[in-house]
Amino acid sequence: MSERIEKILARELNEPRSRVKTLLQKGQVTVDGVVARAGQQADPDTQEICLAGEPIACRAFVYLMLNKPTGVLSATDGKGEPTVLDLVPSALRRKGLFPAGRLDKDTEGLLVITSDGQLAHRIISPKHEVGKVYYARLDGELTDEDVAALEAGIHIRDADGEFDARPAQIDRDGGDAAYIRVTEGKYHQVKRMFAARGKQVVYLKRMAIGGLALDPDLQPGEWRELTEEEVRLLE
Ligand code: URA
Numbered sequence: 001m002s003e004r005i006e007k008i009l010a011r012e013l014n015e016p017r018s019r020v021k022t023l024l025q026k027g028q029v030t031v032d033g034v035v036a037r038a039g040q041q042a043d044p045d046t047q048e049i050c051l052a053g054e055p056i057a058c059r060a061f062v063y064l065m066l067n068k069p070t071g072v073l074s075a076t077d078g079k080g081e082p083t084v085l086d087l088v089p090s091a092l093r094r095k096g097l098f099p100a101g102r103l104d105k106d107t108e109g110l111l112v113i114t115s116d117g118q119l120a121h122r123i124i125s126p127k128h129e130v131g132k133v134y135y136a137r138l139d140g141e142l143t144d145e146d147v148a149a150l151e152a153g154i155h156i157r158d159a160d161g162e163f164d165a166r167p168a169q170i171d172r173d174g175g176d177a178a179y180i181r182v183t184e185g186k187y188h189q190v191k192r193m194f195a196a197r198g199k200q201v202v203y204l205k206r207m208a209i210g211g212l213a214l215d216p217d218l219q220p221g222e223w224r225e226l227t228e229e230e231v232r233l234l235e
Pocket of ligand 1: 059102103104105107187189190191192204
């Protein structure tokens, strides 16, 4: 929520308004890197406010865990279609939230929604090799050969392009379902990996991101804030 910069500084620095005025006059305060003017509005939840180059400790990032239902887009703007942000209250949405990564429209499960760009980058970037575990049900039997190929690292060539998928970890659940752990998130990654073995994914749910598991008490469409400990699991 935007407030006058004087009000934010007085509260966060615990300084009288006269001192705050002086700091502004001296050009020592910046909002997102631009020198702040007296009387201007700023949003401490989404903007970085610095005094003499150092951030003042008022920016509070928001971290949510959503059990994404099918039928909604992992996007901030669905261009008329419902998005995951429609599932969280508007007061939180105003804090600059976005989904940290994408799940397909027909995929369910764990999605982190945050205002913390750095953390989101860590989750998404393949460089950091954050493991994502999915539960996949297939239209046919997963063979020993399929498992060996997926665990060795499979070459994908299909209508969407070509790439070498990194080795995955597979934990079978009966004949036609499995938990699969991957460390990258290419377009339709998991579906394409199974499709390369001639198996279509008929149901897909993300169960975990790094050390963070989907809360089993969250029904599809429900969300809750992450605890500090859970945020640390992602850092
Ligand atoms: N892999 C997919 O194919 N779809 C998803 O939504 C996530 C991973």
